[in-house]
Amino acid sequence: MKNAVMEKKTDSRDLTDPAKNERRDSRVRFYDLGNAKSRWLLKRDYELLTKHGYEFVSEANLTAEDISRIAELYKLLYLEKYSYDNPQFSEQFIATAKASGALTLYGLRKEGRIDAVMGYFCRKGVMTTPLFGYDTALPQSIGLYRMLSACLIGQARENGHLLHESAGAAQFKRNRGAVSDFEYSAVYERHLPMSRRWCWLLLEQLLNRVGVPLMRRMKL
Numbered sequence: 001m002k003n004a005v006m007e008k009k010t011d012s013r014d015l016t017d018p019a020k021n022e023r024r025d026s027r028v029r030f031y032d033l034g035n036a037k038s039r040w041l042l043k044r045d046y047e048l049l050t051k052h053g054y055e056f057v058s059e060a061n062l063t064a065e066d067i068s069r070i071a072e073l074y075k076l077l078y079l080e081k082y083s084y085d086n087p088q089f090s091e092q093f094i095a096t097a098k099a100s101g102a103l104t105l106y107g108l109r110k111e112g113r114i115d116a117v118m119g120y121f122c123r124k125g126v127m128t129t130p131l132f133g134y135d136t137a138l139p140q141s142i143g144l145y146r147m148l149s150a151c152l153i154g155q156a157r158e159n160g161h162l163l164h165e166s167a168g169a170a171q172f173k174r175n176r177g178a179v180s181d182f183e184y185s186a187v188y189e190r191h192l193p194m195s196r197r198w199c200w201l202l203l204e205q206l207l208n209r210v211g212v213p214l215m216r217r218m219k220l
Contacts, residue, residue: 034177041176045150048143056151059105067095070117073133116144127161
């Protein structure tokens with residue numbers, strides 16, 4: 001017997017239609033994504049790059065000197081703002097991931113400095129971004145998160161991939177065309193004594209009977 005334990009709710013968007021990927025250039029087109037509101041929001045978010053003087057740069061234009069800044073930006077967001085229980089990517093890891101192609105890196109550069117970065121990989125038509133960060137000391141009104149998210153969606157569209165956006169900022173993502181769903185972890189516990197099984201059984205009941213209905217009701 002396997003107990004399915006609810007893990008988290010995630011958001012994704014389907015950008016896999018090849019008919020939507022015939023033309024590619026430096027401009028990001030959002031005319032065929034989601035509804036009118038989501039397209040308007042994505043276009044507005046992307047236009048913040050020009051408004052604030054940012055350039056969306058590929059990994060070909062990210063130098064060895066940028067690696068320490070990339071590690072710092074990830075740390076500022078995912079470790080210092082959120083939790084040190086998140087993966088702690090070192091400069092060596094980021095440099096190796098870039099060199100090997102394990103992660104495709106892009107950044108937002110202004111006046112020679114990288115202020116936001118994302119690193120993604122694709123498997124079997126699904127794209128996800130384990131490395132994401134920006135300078136949290138800069139004013140929120142600049143919209144670094146919004147700019148980077150718009151660029152990420154643009155990349156998924158160009159590649160024709162299903163974009164897995166993970167959990168968090170659910171309303172923000174839904175407003176821009178994402179669709180929510182649940183992810184599950186399967187735990188096999190029949191071989192354990194009851195003294196070790198009870199906590200998994202309790203967790204299963206709490207998450208599936210309380211957590212899932214609550215998240216659905218609150219649209220988390």
